[in-house]
Amino acid sequence: MNTMKTDQGPYPSGPPSEKLVDFQAVQGLSPFPVALDCRYYIGDRPCRFQRDCPGCPHYSPQGTRILILKTGALGDVLRTTILLGGIKRQFPESHITWITAHSAMPLVPRSLVDRVWPVSPETLARLQVETFDLVLSLDKEPEVAALAMLAKAPEKRGMGVDERGAVYPLNPEMAHYFRLGLDNHLKFHLNRRTYPDLLAEAVRISYDPARDDYHLDISDKDREEARRIFVSQGLEPGQPVVGINSGAGGVFVNKDWTFFGYLDLIRELDREKIPVVLLGGDRESQRVSELHRRLKSPYVKDVGTQHSLGLFSALAENCRVIVTGDTLGMHVGLAVKSRVIAIFGSTQPHEIEMFGRGEKVVTPIECAPCYRRSCDIHPSCMELIRHETVMDAVRRQLALSNSART
Template sequence: MMKLSVFGKDTAHSIEVALDCRHYIGDRPCKFNRECRECPEYSPQGTRILIIKTGALGDVLRTTILLGGIKRKYPDSHLTWITAPGAVSLVPKSIVDRVWPYSVEVIARLSVEEFDLVLSLDKEPEVAALSMIARSKDKRGMGVDGCGAVYPLNKEMSYYYRLGLDNDLKFHHNRRTYPDLLAEAVNIPYDPAVDDYHLDLGEADREKARCLFLGTGLSPGQKVLGINTGAGGVFVNKDWTLLGYVALLQELEKRGITVLLLGGDRESDRISELHRRFEGPFIKDVGTGHSLGVFASLVSMCHVVLTGDTLGMHVALSVGARVVSLFGSTQPTEIEMFGRGEKIITPIECAPCYKRSCDIHPSCMEMIRPETVLASILRQWDMPSAKNLRTIGKSL
């Protein structure tokens, strides 16, 4: 135990503090609210590991796949994760000891604290530079040199680094998934049979989602198809077309499949338009603009989720829903479905491209046919709940 004895004017006010305990806070009592001396909850930090991963939101969530391998290799490790303020709720506090939103204050902490291992997982220079500030003899992932250029810190990172520079390799030759690639890049064990997403759902978020769900007239446990109607706006053609959704919903209504429309503020107009076209009781709306925790809790109440390659897809996989995912301009190979769903890949020859604009018609998403999507949904609809197949936690 790393002890610090602090003495007052007399021995009656002296205390003994365990500075290396993972529960120690410093400015107030820890959650166990007892003195450190002979505390049964004393837990030394062990291997101190810093994870730097700030965005995008879906990438933060799928990076949690590394946590199982980290805990197997370093079972008594103390984990600190630096992420974007908007991604804090995606980092599981049940596993990660400290979640720091990226800020000036965090940079100050990095200039003082020491870590046994730093995993720097962002390629953006301003984020990768944090790995150069962090004090550690073992740094893996991405760094920044004196000229501001991003480069790999360890030899295992070379293939993952090359994928970002070689579109031919990334688009046409690589057949490995993101978890496999990332684990190799930072030399962390990965086993697809046991390693999975990790996402904590708070009880308050679950309860609000349950109220929203029941408020639409749905019954507890009712079998529902969730449709995540949008996708991120960075790359073009990540979300399906309005006409595609309309044709699909017509067929779902005939089959009596209840639909729950999901999305954020960006999708509010599209959801309103779908409601205008379909006024029947089979289509439900829980609104937009919810927190990530409430959104994830709503997704967890769906049996199947239809989504593009976006945060909603990663959330659906993390909560154990069955997933039908549509791929247009982005690379489907890197997505691990864990046996819980299907990928529908555009037949267009120029995909994937990761372009930010496109004037090709019909576009890659327009070439995904409603009947193809319907067939995939029906296959997943008839399969048992994927929640029984989830492997989250087995590796911890």
């Protein structure tokens, strides 16, 4: 643990203006040195340790100041957390600030990230003043790439934007990742590398799939509430519960499996007396209610869809296996270390890293992936995925989860 040196009076070694500010020069105040460079310093109130700065054993200099810009889809924000392990290996004494969408802030782990800022006028004002050592700009949207250009830092990696508003790669290693967004044939049919591998290479951060994983903090309060909900539904801790996350984002068509596919799958699970929990958010409320109404089984539980991201994650954590499309629920399932069966129709399965905790069920249709926003092909890519195929995958993953517990 780094501690403050006192060989220069109340100041640590180095210029006092960079370490401790002594307010004794302010008329009428007693000497009051403050460590402005400590990662725990807040400024408008005492830090968590409630101690004076000189001699504080918790003093931790910020070290390398890193700014991460990632605001995109919620699932993309969560899967970008795989970079944090490599960042901490490369810059063990680092202070990380992450700018993201307000809705994605709960997905950024405070255990590894010092500050999480929303995209806001207040954040823009801070970028005008603060300096960083390294900026990692990970969004292709011009508005976010522009923030990277505004940030003050000697080194920037990722995406930037020029005077014409055109997004471009800031460093040579980003070129391949950048091209994937412009070349559908390369992205859809030639690429076989995962998103973590591609992204880490693009920003020159080491990545080891054996060590680097999703990072998601779940509060004790959310875990306790999830346990309470499960118990209220007659589910005991440790039961082999299957979570069904039946919805998916609405940007691309055929990201979610069909209603009747899920209905037939749950009927199979019900016949084998395997408990099922219906998961989802606001968009899935109607679908979840209709699935529950049609099945009317004591083994099928509707735990609600009006939950925070933290509580949704805690509910997913209590499921032994999760069946889901290529959506946030898939990334959350992987982050909480459940076994995941991911169903792919119009999106690219090869970019998803399963970390050995599940399997992919991929449509056999030849035109996938397509990332189309509408489709008039029947049967569609998702309609070609049979519930028997998914049920076989559920049986395999339940067996693997059981063997891991024995």
